[in-house]
Amino acid sequence: MSFNTIDDLDPGQRVLVRLDLNSPVEDGTVQDNRRFERHAETVRELAERGDRVVCMAHQGRPGDDDFVSLRQHADILAEHVGRDVGFVPDTYGPEAIEAIEALDAGEILLLENVRMCEDELPEASPETKADTEFVQTLAPAFDAYVNDAYSAAHRKHASIVGFPLALPAYAGRVMESEYEANTAIAERDFDGQVTMVVGGTKASDVISVMEALDEKVDQFLLGGIAGELFLRAAGYPVGEDVEGMDLFDEQWERNADTIRSVLDERGDAITLASDLAYEDAEGERAEIDVEAIEEKTQGFLDVGSETVETYAPIIHESEAVFVKGALGLFEDERFSVGTVGVLEAIAETDCFSVVGGGDTSRAIEMYGLDEADFSHVSIAGGAYIRALTGESLPAVDVLEDAA
Numbered sequence: 428m429s430f431n432t433i434d435d436l437d438p439g440q441r442v443l444v445r446l447d448l449n450s451p452v453e454d455g456t457v458q459d460n461r462r463f464e465r466h467a468e469t470v471r472e473l474a475e476r477g478d479r480v481v482c483m484a485h486q487g488r489p490g491d492d493d494f495v496s497l498r499q500h501a502d503i504l505a506e507h508v509g510r511d512v513g514f515v516p517d518t519y520g521p522e523a524i525e526a527i528e529a530l531d532a533g534e535i536l537l538l539e540n541v542r543m544c545e546d547e548l549p550e551a552s553p554e555t556k557a558d559t560e561f562v563q564t565l566a567p568a569f570d571a572y573v574n575d576a577y578s579a580a581h582r583k584h585a586s587i588v589g590f591p592l593a594l595p596a597y598a599g600r601v602m603e604s605e606y607e608a609n610t611a612i613a614e615r616d617f618d619g620q621v622t623m624v625v626g627g628t629k630a631s632d633v634i635s636v637m638e639a640l641d642e643k644v645d646q647f648l649l650g651g652i653a654g655e656l657f658l659r660a661a662g663y664p665v666g667e668d669v670e671g672m673d674l675f676d677e678q679w680e681r682n683a684d685t686i687r688s689v690l691d692e693r694g695d696a697i698t699l700a701s702d703l704a705y706e707d708a709e710g711e712r713a714e715i716d717v718e719a720i721e722e723k724t725q726g727f728l729d730v731g732s733e734t735v736e737t738y739a740p741i742i743h744e745s746e747a748v749f750v751k752g753a754l755g756l757f758e759d760e761r762f763s764v765g766t767v768g769v770l771e772a773i774a775e776t777d778c779f780s781v782v783g784g785g786d787t788s789r790a791i792e793m794y795g796l797d798e799a800d801f802s803h804v805s806i807a808g809g810a811y812i813r814a815l816t817g818e819s820l821p822a823v824d825v826l827e828d829a830a
């Protein structure tokens with residue numbers, strides 16, 4: 428390992444731990460997910476060693492609906508850790524410092540959403556971030572900093588890259604295991620067919636992965652919002668915003684040229700959905716062949732069953748399959764057919780398989796699939812993509828420098 432881990436940290440200290448508890452928020456309620464379960468292991472281990480454990484994390488971004496307090500996160504984390512997790516509605520002010528100083532050995536505290544602090548977000552160098560009031564005020568209350576937030580490792584934020592310059596820095600268990608698994612993939616060669624299933628909401632993530640893994644991946648199977656944008660580039664009247672949607676047009680403006688050129692150059696390696704699913708007038712799932720769509724009048728929320736029947740045999744023939752992003756709005760059972768169908772096909776084979784994406788990995792537990800049927804399930808989205816394409820991660824770089 429190129430950085431220090433908890434194994435290198437003497438127990439019984441005051442430890443500041445960065446977690447990634449960024450979660451889906453539905454009607455103001457934070458949804459439990461794999462990130463809590465995974466990070467709980469690091470937190471429990473530190474508490475059991477007799478450390479005073481203070482956690483910081485983010486939720487959403489200012490201006491978004493899911494930009495909320497971490498009060499609910501503290502309760503969900505406590506359930507997974509099996510110990511109380513205190514919460515203080517402050518990031519580094521007097522209230523936070525007082526709560527930190529009041530902790531006993533083995534106690535756990537969660538600070539308020541770090542993105543409520545002005546110094547956190549604007550991306551800057553580790554030196555600039557280390558120099559902020561946030562880092563300079565909070566760091567002296569601790570003996571060590573542990574970064575467990577692998578899924579936020581691609582961000583140059585104060586809580587990620589600033590603290591390692593101000594405190595002795597270590598990687599937590601999630602950081603360690605995700606780094607090991609995801610980095611190994613970039614270096615690995617496969618003899619047989621390598622397939623990548625790409626979907627989700629972020630077209631730019633999908634494009635960058637398709638461009639960077641051009642040599643390595645033999646077949647890309649598309650779905651989700653990204654897949655619809657590719658269908659649009661192929662001339663189908665889909666992938667446009669209708670009735671208050673805002674997922675397509677702006678992404679199309681930004682990415683249309685790149686999507687067209689990727690399709691042009693790698694068309695033979697790209698399979699697009701042949702049918703799509705939508706909600707009919709009765710609120711039921713309905714499907715339509717893409718050839719039969721004359722104009723886009725409703726939003727499509729999943730790939731159709733025929734598409735799944737095309738994708739499954741390609742997966743069965745593969746030696747390695749990677750997944751990034753969901754094929755549909757799987758959180759709604761009616762539109763889970765594409766995502767679950769593809770995951771089931773992967774689970775049936777003994778190919779090397781990695782499922783990534785903070786949201787996408789949630790489908791595994793939601794639909795009762797067994798994590799053991801996959802080689803690795805990553806709780807990271809953007810960081811997973813960067814690792815797959817061999818890009819370095821700022822959080823890992825600073826941990827390595829610190830070591």
Ligand SMILES: Nc1ncnc2c1ncn2[C@@H]1O[C@H](COP(=O)(O)OP(=O)(O)OP(=O)(O)O)[C@@H](O)[C@H]1O
Binds near residue numbers: 628752753783806
């Ligand atoms: N056609 C669609 N309409 C609406 N939502 C969709 C559609 N297809 C996929 N999604 C949504 O995409 C989400 C996953 O996309 P995203 O690109 O954010 O994925 P991720 O890689 O899992 O997560 P992250 O990058 O945030 O860690 C799912 O929650 C799903 O509901």
Ligand SMILES: O=C(O)[C@H](O)COP(=O)(O)O
Binds near residue numbers: 447488579582
């Ligand atoms: O959920 C994620 O992918 C990470 O927490 C990063 O969040 P961000 O994309 O808002 O920086």
